[in-house]
Amino acid sequence: MTDTSIPQPPKHTGALANREKRLAYTMLIPTFLIVLGIVLGPLLANFWISFKPVQLADLRSAQTLANERLRPRPEAAGEEVILQYRIRNSSQKEPIQNVVMQDTIPSGLELSLNDERCSLDGQSLTCEFGTIEAAGRFNLEIPAIVEQSYLDAGERPRDNKAVFTGDSDNILTSFEFTLDNFRKIFSSDDFWSVLRVSLYYTVFGTLGALVLGLFAAQILNTAFKGRNVLRGLFLFPYVAPVIAVAFAWVLLLDAGPGGTFNAMLMQMGAVEGPINFLGQRHIPFTILGFTFNFPMALTTVIAFESWRYFPLSFLFILARMQSISSDMYEAAEIDGATPLQQFWYLSLPQLLGILSVLFLLRFIWTFNKFDDIFLLTGGAAGTRTLTVDVYEQAFAVSNLGAGAAVAVVVFAVLLVFALIFFKFSPQDDG
Amino acid sequence: MKFGTVDISAILIGAVWGTVWMIITGIVLMLVSGLIVSPLVGLAALTGAVGGFVFLMVQSRFENVTKTTGALAMLVLVIFGVLCAGQPFGADLGQKTLYQLIALVVWAGLTGLSIGMCLAGYRPGSAKRYRMELLLIRFLKGLAFVFFTIIVVLPFYVMLMTSFKSQQSLLANPLDFSIDFAQGFEGLFRSYVELFTQYHFGSFLLNTAFVSVCTVVITLAFAIPGAYAVARLRFPGQAFLSRSILLIYMVPAIVLVIPLYAVFSQLGLRNSLTGLLIVYPATTIPVALYMLQGYFRGLPSELEDAGLMDGLSRLGVIAKITMPLSLPALASVALYVFMIAWNEFLFAFMFLDDLDLFTLSRGVVSLNSSEVPRQHLMAGAVIATVPVLAIFLWFERFLVAGLTAGSVKG
Structure with missing residues (x-):
């Protein structure tokens, strides 16, 4: 015989208990996140790296580097010169895709753009180079005429570094595995x-x-x-x-x-x-x-x-x-x-x-x-x-x-x- | 009266103490005065043995003899015995006579005192096993005292004294740690001055202090709520967490170094103090949380319940009731975390490349090359050690109580 009148303990968790649970989780989340990110994450990442053929040098991801200068060094207004960018891929192994260069040209430098990869908008130069092979290097040369204001202002092309964007594969994130290690x-x-x-x-x-x-x-x-x-x-x-x-x-x-x-x-x-x-x-x-x-x-x-x-x-x-x-x-x-x-x-x-x-x-x-x-x-x-x-x-x-x-x-x-x-x-x- | 076990022990104990103290005073004499000595160990052992036996006899003859008078009787005899030999430290007494005489008196005093402490209350003849074991334990404890003090003090002494010396005098006589006051304040502290002026130790010190203090603050900010939740609140996984949080502390840092190095390099966090301020708290939070939750558990929960009844929120209870009650625990955790961050070597060594960012650990390692004289290296070590030791001595009682509280049952 079961007596339904005897009160039973509740089966579900009450509102107070739920609130306490939520508070506890809120208080633990910061600790949980930092431990996850700095201890457990790297622990797993270590397993990942142990199956990859990765050298210390591979950590430096492939970058596009450029040197810019004017040739010859302008002496007087109206002189014809060449604005030269010497561009290279820093990596010996990885190509870089979708390379885009952006640079600001010093005022007083009249560019006569002859390269279809580049476009000029006011003083800002944008060039799209596509893919640069590993260890690839090339020069970009743009003829220009020097005006008096350039000589007066004293601002030179290299004062304003060209900014590159581009995508390259990273050995750490690729799906290339090996048991060699x-x-x-x-x-x-x-x-x-x-x-x-x-x-x-x-x-x-x-x-x-x-x-x-x-x-x-x-x-x-x-x-x-x-x-x-x-x-x-x-x-x-x-x-x-x-x-x-x-x-x-x-x-x-x-x-x-x-x-x-x-x-x-x-x-x-x-x-x-x-x-x-x-x-x-x-x-x-x-x-x-x-x-x-x-x-x-x-x-x-x-x-x-x-x-x-x-x-x-x-x-x-x-x-x-x-x-x-x-x-x-x-x-x-x-x-x-x-x-x-x-x-x-x-x-x-x-x-x-x-x-x-x-x-x-x-x-x-x-x-x-x-x-x-x-x-x-x-x-x-x-x-x-x-x-x-x-x-x-x-x-x-x-x-x-x-x-x-x-x-x-x-x-x-x-x-x-x-x-x-x-x-x-x-x-x-x- | 028969010649028994106590008599034999007295002779042996006297001989050992005579030898031990002769070697120690000889070395200390050498380190302090710079005199080259080779102590007459055999003679010291013999005198000690005689001294031990005489002490036993004197003690038995006068019923009310105190330890001190016994030791004094010894001292006279002992000095007499050694003086007869002429050259107690194997060096001409004419050289540094004052030092030698002081060392001799110190040796005799220490030998007499040690023998007195071991043999106090014993009578000639034989004793029961209980008394013999007591004698043995006293003797071994005395030896252990000397042993532990020497092994702890010697490296620190060498570290401190080397930093005051010059390269030539170190190579000429590595046993001479006498401080040459003739070179004046500047000569004495030359290494320190050079470290601060030429080797950027001022900025290393600031960096280390900054990183350590920030680590303490961040760790406490994370660990206090976490520890409170684990100790007081009920939620699924609570028991598991309170048991397993310390497992994080078992993960070797060297396993984390490679991935963190790789990822931080890509993110530009590697060569920065920010990078260290992310890694250090992550390694200290688990142990801080563990220590704190043990303490929170020990607080009477009635106080908190009363606070809740009076209308405080949970966070109010933590801020107004729990925290003030657990100040000693917070102090000990803060000190422990500070010590870990201050002394940390591996990540500082792997991450920091720029001289401006070096912490002391990283900076001292950079002094370890053949181009930097070794007194600079030791001065750097002293600079790294003194602040953390000073803070430790200041807060020692908190640390000791806090470290051991969680693990010891009454």
């Missing part, structure tokens, strides 16, 4: 080593920053005089601009004369000669008859990454530690747990949530990092990561398409990481 990057010898270096850098840079942060948080967790000062100081590496600290490291670790750190080591008798921390790919060393290659430059950039980002993890870990209630520690104390046991069995499990979140974030950000390695080594000496490779391909080798293809690989690897993390991440807090 991907073929090129996957078949290069470097690619797999670049990928491996990226992974080493990401994993050890992340772990380094986390471990340093954990230790720094431990020593600042107890209250003492000057703790706030020290906390501010420990954040310096993160707050200072990357260019400043990167160049400070470069100078500090310089292997040439003037390198402070090497001079220190040699003065203390720790090393024989200067170590090229940022320029040397491998340092061979022998243990028990086995020779290992120690990746020097890679280790240095990993150390830099850990140094620069330990403040961030330190800050979050410290905040979490200070929010753990002291009851547990008191109970553990009474039960006779030693300090290390308290750390291992109480603090660490409590910190696991924030540690895993930090690991995830830092892992992705470290993988995305470009500036640090670019400024320290420029990707030389076995430190070229995928992100540096994007720059190298697109702007150093000037092959935008190949750079975009590497960027696609960066994004794909990132997606794989994200999937793995979501699969295995703890679901509780964050």
Whole structure:
């Protein structure tokens, strides 16, 4: 038996709810648009570019350029001269269609128009040239008679630049696709080593920053005089601009004369000669008859990454530690747990949530990092990561398409990481 | 009384502290005075070890001994021990005697203090595991203090001091960071003066400040309404948005650089500050929105409901109730965005070609060539660093509270 008299909740959304919805969308639209335009749009555009044979030089779209002058240089009124336009297409590849030139002729110059492509209306000259081939050039010559007013006014033809309009194909918007970019990057010898270096850098840079942060948080967790000062100081590496600290490291670790750190080591008798921390790919060393290659430059950039980002993890870990209630520690104390046991069995499990979140974030950000390695080594000496490779391909080798293809690989690897993390991440807090 | 674990620890701890502080004071002496030294590390370790043991004994003999008197007893002994060796820093005591003596006293004081802090309250003989672990932790914490302070300070110190030096003196002795006051104010700040007069750093500084402040304003103008909508209003997709907005922050900038470079080149936006003012907010808005919505959620909604009941519109509620309540969060978000914009390198490097438009990041990179002396490079780095560090120290407590608030549960 159904009783229709029991009131049911309404099925449709009411007017108030609709208004709230509309207000929410209005408030979100600006954010949505800018994110769409500057982040999501370029993300898709990057896929587009990665399938196109586009070079850095292709970005400069084909343009018509002109030089104008009078020949010979007029000396007296009534002289017959030629107004000459030297016109060319700036592009070596793309023709330009429907080229129209507009120019204003200086007063006092009597043109006798002999070209059917051109028309004169008062002082304004309009010419239609049709199509100019790639790298095409030609001259337009119009006879003219100089009047006294021209010589007096002192206005010359080139003072007033001719304006061109025209259509040209843009390689970026055409429907010409190729797989060459991907073929090129996957078949290069470097690619797999670049990928491996990226992974080493990401994993050890992340772990380094986390471990340093954990230790720094431990020593600042107890209250003492000057703790706030020290906390501010420990954040310096993160707050200072990357260019400043990167160049400070470069100078500090310089292997040439003037390198402070090497001079220190040699003065203390720790090393024989200067170590090229940022320029040397491998340092061979022998243990028990086995020779290992120690990746020097890679280790240095990993150390830099850990140094620069330990403040961030330190800050979050410290905040979490200070929010753990002291009851547990008191109970553990009474039960006779030693300090290390308290750390291992109480603090660490409590910190696991924030540690895993930090690991995830830092892992992705470290993988995305470009500036640090670019400024320290420029990707030389076995430190070229995928992100540096994007720059190298697109702007150093000037092959935008190949750079975009590497960027696609960066994004794909990132997606794989994200999937793995979501699969295995703890679901509780964050 | 048997010789036990605490005694052994005291000797080891003393030896390590003696060594560590000897190396550090030696290097600092070298950097400050310009004297070439090679500290007698072995002797320092030995003296430290003896000092550690003596401290333990003195402490046990006098029941009410305070940390300070123990350390003082140490100090006398320690100075005596090192003075016997004649050349504690491996250099003739006749050179820069004052510096050497000060360094010696500092070394002895620091060693004594460290030993005192580690061993306070311990008696000779053996101790239980609990007490031994406590001792170990004290010792390691002390070492960690020294380690972290050095790794943080050293690069900044080198950066600052290099900017005051001349190329010749740097190459002659890279360890000499003593400031030569004889060259006067002008000589000391020569690099800075040249940067501002010949290398356009004045305009770089203005450009950077302009871009950073505008980025903060634009970001807040976009993020405040967005964050409020996500935090308070109900609409389809709200839960999804509040979770996924941070994913935008995971997109690597290097992936965006190529398309933005291509499109901005065609639109004529590339070599302009306007271009940067479009890109920077786009990268900071998601994180600002995320931080703000976390804070808005934590505000009691009753206050806003009361405002609504009293006849305010939604926008009125935001302007009159929510914003004043969230000033600390706004300050921390503004500071964080300011830091990001001020320090940004990649887009400034890719986009800007004209000297008049350079930001500091771009300008300092242009100094990194073999034609520009390195003290200029470091002076440029200092100019880029000082404003952002000053602002950071000023607002530090906001930033720390704001950054960590969203992610930490009680």
